[in-house]
Amino acid sequence: MNENRGLNRRDFVRGAALLAVATPLGGIGLWGCTQKGSLARTAPGESTNVPWKTTIVAAGEAGDPLIVSGTIYSPDGRTPLEGINLLVYQTDATGRYSTTGGNNRDTRIHGLMRTNSEGRYEFRTIKPASYPNSRNPAHIHAYVSGPNYPEYWIDEYLFTDDPFVTQEVRQKNEGKGSFSSLLTLRRGDDGVLRAVRDIKVERCTNNCTGK
Ligand SMILES: [Fe+2]
Numbered sequence: 001m002n003e004n005r006g007l008n009r010r011d012f013v014r015g016a017a018l019l020a021v022a023t024p025l026g027g028i029g030l031w032g033c034t035q036k037g038s039l040a041r042t043a044p045g046e047s048t049n050v051p052w053k054t055t056i057v058a059a060g061e062a063g064d065p066l067i068v069s070g071t072i073y074s075p076d077g078r079t080p081l082e083g084i085n086l087l088v089y090q091t092d093a094t095g096r097y098s099t100t101g102g103n104n105r106d107t108r109i110h111g112l113m114r115t116n117s118e119g120r121y122e123f124r125t126i127k128p129a130s131y132p133n134s135r136n137p138a139h140i141h142a143y144v145s146g147p148n149y150p151e152y153w154i155d156e157y158l159f160t161d162d163p164f165v166t167q168e169v170r171q172k173n174e175g176k177g178s179f180s181s182l183l184t185l186r187r188g189d190d191g192v193l194r195a196v197r198d199i200k201v202e203r204c205t206n207n208c209t210g211k
Contacts, residue, residue: 056124068183086114088113135164137158165182
């Protein structure tokens, strides 16, 4: 997955800008895509348009519907934080970031959330797939930022039932409970997969995006 880190913020924003041109409004969420370089950095109060709960795929997007939710906490792991940005992006159900470019620089499925007063976030999407002809586990990339927290990336969201997830990753997540980046999927009566991941915000170290 390391090569995916090559999709940095600049690339992401560029891809998002392309998407904004190519995709009619009303489909995929395009929050802030025209705010160059500021997509996930807006402090609370600067914009009222960033939801805590969103849908990042257009209706009819192929794939298994999935809702991921959680709470973002302060570094103590107990105090929910309001106003923390969570930016996520992923492949589609064929393992591609774009149906037009075929590479990870035209990310099509993405979304930005900002936690509410309870620290909550939620996004509705489809379950991503491994890159075509690869053994990379399916994953969802994520950036976190907020007041006093420069943007950084967190471990990708992965899925416990994915055979490509390594033992090393599984061991790393053992005992983390709801803070695990390995999602346990449960399908509801409505047929939708659901999973929870809580996050402890931190000051970035070697995973800062420089934004
Ligand atoms: Fe990736």
